[in-house]
Amino acid sequence: MxxxxxxxxxxxxxxxxxxxxxxxxxxxxxxxxxxxxxxxxxxxxxxxxxxxxxxxxxxxxxxxxxxxxxxxxxxxxQHPELISVYLYFEENGNGIIRDKKIVQLDFGTPLVYMIPTIMRVLQLDNEEFVFKYCPSIEGDINCPKRWLHSGISLEEHGVEKNSCLLCYPVQKMLKKPESAINGTIRGWLLKRSLKKDRKSAKQRRLFVFSEGLLYYYRKERDLAAAGAIALEYYAISRRIQPKKKKYALLLSLSTNCFPNLTRVFKLQAENEASLENWYKALENGCINHKSHRVFGVDLKKVVRRKENQSKSVPNVVRDCVQFLRENALEKEGIFRLSACTTDVDEYKERYNSGAEVSFPGNIDHNLPAALLKCYLRELPDPLFPYSTFGAVVSIRPKDEEIAIKKLGTIILGLPIENYGTLKMIFSFLGEVLAHADTNKMTAANLATVIGPNIIRAMNDADGVQYFGVINAISELLIRKNEQLFQTAEEKDMSKKLCRASVSPLRGRGGRGYPVRGRGGRGRPMRPVSARVMSPSPEVEKQKNDELRSQFNRKNRQRGAKKFASSAELTTSSKPPLKPPTAQSEGSLPITKDKVIDKAPSTVQELQEMIKQEKHARLTLTKQIEALEQRLKQLENK
Missing domain, CATH: 3.10.20.90 (Phosphatidylinositol 3-kinase Catalytic Subunit; Chain A, domain 1)
Known part of the structure; x- marks a missing residue:
């Protein structure tokens, strides 16, 4: 059938x-x-x-x-029950019932998911409405009524079966004088809106918030509102640009039940304090008043949400991978180059607010890449959980056959959501590696920027100690991803349910915003150069030399501070201590220009020394940039 x-x-x-x-x-x-x-x-x-x-x-x-x-x-x-549904509104203080139906509704799902069913029952043609509730309306049509947030189920609202659900058209609620509304907050804001593809001009309006509706008037004491925003269908977020002194709220449409609704409202306040007052007053009325947070939330909780499309991969990972696969496989520096921090934060807030998110075709491809790294970095427990860190870093990648077996055993024991997300990410990184001639991202490069976000230690000290091992294991995962996951699925058939590919773009949109271009928590992303272009022993030696040099530099800085403080405390009977030099027995090798010949005795001398050190560091940085540019030119030839 x-x-x-x-x-x-x-x-x-x-x-x-x-x-x-x-x-x-x-x-x-x-x-x-x-x-x-x-x-x-x-x-x-x-x-x-x-x-x-x-x-x-x-x-x-x-x-x-x-x-x-x-x-x-x-x-x-989930929980079907009978209830009376009314099409109800008020005129001149009197309640009017236009239609009534006794039907089955789901008390266990958020009310917003019942809107299409209610529209069919009451034969409403894309007419926007909000919900109110009363136990019975037959005896007294003007009885007290309670506003219901559509983001919550009838069961959570405490609605009883065989009671009354009132559908109140928003257009009928505009005929209210501004002075007659008992609002929780009111004030002037600059309004702009985006409806379909049309942007409105900035308009100064008087806003009043009451019972889930944000009314706006052209002037005080108007007899009717110019419009009203049903906040329960919108996700709220902040948009702050301190340099431009712009402090705005963004209201983004989060449902497709009413196709004629305005997609975005931008409400600009005078200052940051005013913005925060409005945000706190309005957030409980919006669709994201309950937690829709994605970043920094346990992976299992995110994938089990109703709005998540897959049982094993978060929407944000699917969205980013899908966009990058379709638009950025051959883009040079994918995952290495950073994106605009403001854009990353904006998409991040959209995902956290529960709003619908999609990446436009002309967006900077570094934005989804940075967003994906940010999501992985902020997971409370990484994709390779902290409990597996010891077993992972004990693997020696040089013996690939044994390393693959051990790594496959660890992957096989991961929860289904960790396994599915890992499979999607590393299968995609394998595709990126296949275009390395064009995008200049070798397995070593990809491992450097992705590895520390997926394999993390509980403390930073262990992360630094095993930095090279983490990168080597990540590189092995990228190169041998098909073999690793295929072996795991042969041993456990349930893992086959996790698909590495993604479906076509979701009709409802995706979610998200940009990230800082960093390779791991607290560590700046290292520039790609000949040091990480090949996994040969010579390259590994250069990496170790570079790390040793960084360690020595930090020790010299600590020694200079201790020497400066001790020099101030010396007496005439006790000669001042000499700073450590390259020729001192047991000391670490340092360059000639870093030796301190004379301890500073005054604040002015110390300030002058700091100034000289900064100048020397800036000169060295410029020299390194010039050398890297030259290296890049030679590689291109």
């Missing part, structure tokens, strides 16, 4: 056996529409304007039901 099943993005056609019990059909439907935990779901014939809708018994078969496969639509609900 061909049946119609409703999902978050429309109606899907499925073919099922109408003779088997519904209990066996529910897992098939759940798998196709992406519902986790199908055992807790109920199959419901969706209500319409002429049908109440009903729950299908689990032991029944579709062929014995009063079910029209060409007209009826099936849905999976």
């Amino acid at each position: 061909q049946i119609s099943v409703r999902t978050g993005e429309g109606v899907t056609q499925l073919t099922v056996d109408d003779k088997v019990p519904v209990n066996d059909i529910i897992p098939v439907i759940a798998k196709n529409v992406g519902h986790p935990e199908s055992g807790t779901k109920h199959l419901v014939v969706s209500p319409t304007s002429s049908k109440t809708g009903h729950v299908v018994a689990r032991q029944a078969s579709l062929e014995k039901l009063m079910f029209n496969s060409s007209e009826d639509v099936l849905e999976l609900w």
